[in-house]
Amino acid sequence: MKAIEAFEAYCDAWAKHDHVALVELFTEDGVFEASTLDAPVKGQKDLKSQLRIISNSHSNIETETRIAIETEKGAYIEGTYKANIVGAGGKIDGSPVRADFRYVATIEMQNGKISRLAEIYDSRPFYAEERQRVFAMNRRSPYWQGTVDAKCMEWSVYNNMFFPMVYSRAPYEDYAALMEGVTLWDVGLERQTQLKGPDALKFLDYLSSRDMSAMGSGDCRYALICDEAGLVLCDPVVLMPEEDLVWLSHGNTDLTLWARGIVLNSDWNVEVSEPDVAPLQVQGPDSIHVMNALCATPLDDLKNYKCTITEVAGQRAVVSRTGWSGGFGYEIYPYGSENAMALWNAILEAGKPFGIKVTGPIVHRAVERGVTDTDYYSGSNMNALEEVASHLVDLDKESDFIGKEALKKISEEGVKRHSVGLFIDGEVPRLEWHWPLRGGDGTEGIVRWAVHSFALDRSIGIAIVDVSIKVGDRVEVDHPGGTVSAEVTTIPFAPRGS
Template identity: 35%
Template structure:
């Protein structure tokens, strides 16, 4: 019998899928956006193989939505992000950055445009609802900013489309990468998008009525049964293979977009006065002092991901830190994302990584580590 009372009190919210995830084997949870998120369905390596060979269903209700509506909603969204949104169509999604006045990254959400002046920011782990409401106060713009009753699931993996066809019909095959559509499943109101935090073919299913969470979870598991669907959690192995960021680990308020190679997400050639524009102009003009790189660490297979930032050194001098590291059973290598001084960031450079008790040689390599052109997700 699994104890459903995790002891954090009512200030940590349970997702609409909580009971179903426990029923299907979730035994470990962490906290993300003030909510429980399932982190343990057994062996994380098995979860990885389930993802890349079949499909997994992940409770990501912690990806809270900031809903922005009103006559000036589009203008307001463009103030929040340095990414050019002039070609963002209704029904389209975009990966964006939210920056502060110093050019630091506050969040890296997916932006969904549901209507002319109706947007969702699907958040990583930080309180952007409060930031957006604060920005709006003195903006002079006609906007309403709330957290709607919306809770996403991620259905990810190579057979995810066949499961979606069973649920929604053949037309779902026409949904393009980073586009969305409004759907209903047995009267359950949904938004479905071709997005996900896995670097695999997949979908996010946004529930718009939290009272039907467990019902929706069970319907998807039932539809995927013949295809070998498994309950799961977001895969650290696969997301590092794909070079995908985890906010608070690989990026934070002190990280700017250029350090991450996200120049394409920053449009400085515009009249829009987005937050952080002047700072980002200065950073681009002066050049960055550090850069995110990929590392192969030469040691025995890591047991789980790192839980602290490991120093990266050269000749005993600390020149950066490993932000995310894990053993990839597919690549049979220890792979890592690291932030290092720009002087030492060349591909092929040999550095040392200092783990909790030992130093190991590592080499800088190109990222992503696997499927660098993202052909899998775009298929």
């Protein structure tokens, strides 16, 4: 096979996502280079992995060769590449986010196979030329500069802090890194409500609808915090790193102010504060290797929803087997943020052998696993019996908790809404606000999450709907691209690890 013929076969296999055929075009020690990669990819094993990730990031792929010149060792080729970026959610006008650019490729051959393929892209239309501009009225995480250096392009605002969300890569690249490698997330915006003192555990039990009375040092729990009407205020991960000390790592709500107000002028022997703790998440199957390289004590025996006090890169921290990925990973809670960037850089250095990527939260995977967040509940005026984690409401626990009587009444009268999954027809745009939903009998609901599922290769969503809407029903969803049909299904969409 000559060079131009090999390149044509390469383009054809790429468009078909035929990764086996792609790799077979290369020699055993073949090399692939691209202007968007940090380093060359060498050898068929790594080629198969990397080329699969890149090509699966795109759909409706079209390539056109403009110039092709055969050389003594291979060929020089110029052309155009056009594709949709999968999972990017579309533009505001509903059109797909595109990867359209010109390229130059040089190809070297050996015994009829590609020994080296180097591609240079004019990718200015592919990535934004500069990051999103922000304003000074919100706080920055202590890892801010690290996220900028990693080419974060878009931030949200969470707990009055900037939350890095989107980096200059196709969404599937981040998803693949989470599922197959290791990722680093800046979640310094996850604030801690600290309860300290002899009544810390009892006060936690009063705040939470879940029975927390059996928690001990080293335990973690997922909990719901309700107001007096039983409406969900937040769903924190609760850590008890040591006796008489509790951290509620909460989402986008002022939980510390709420807890302080309850303690004020009460008999609770507990101090409520927000400590200087800015968490990081290290998520993915290779996270254990990165963490063991950094921690003073090995983490192999640290079980899910357990935590330990150790040193990470020389800094005292609480490490927990928790995270927002719905899979394997860790959260690091350093005691103090004065050495934040030193910790950040140490994690990146330890992660280099495993191809660590700095990412935002992988929302596509979270929705696949049925993982939501505080805004899903509080923004829907949702009571604790209506939501995905309603099993965390212990109405029979002996001790009182805020919202208990209201939730008992709701339980007796019957829950009016419930959370369901949706298989949504077609590709969905980015969900910038909630989408209305209608059942066949006119009953209504709200779509609160919607993404492209890479595991299922289809659009999925999570909605809160009237209890009359059941699994298997068809509903209509109104989103910026129009009205589409969806099938009601169960949550989660994908099992852990799939």
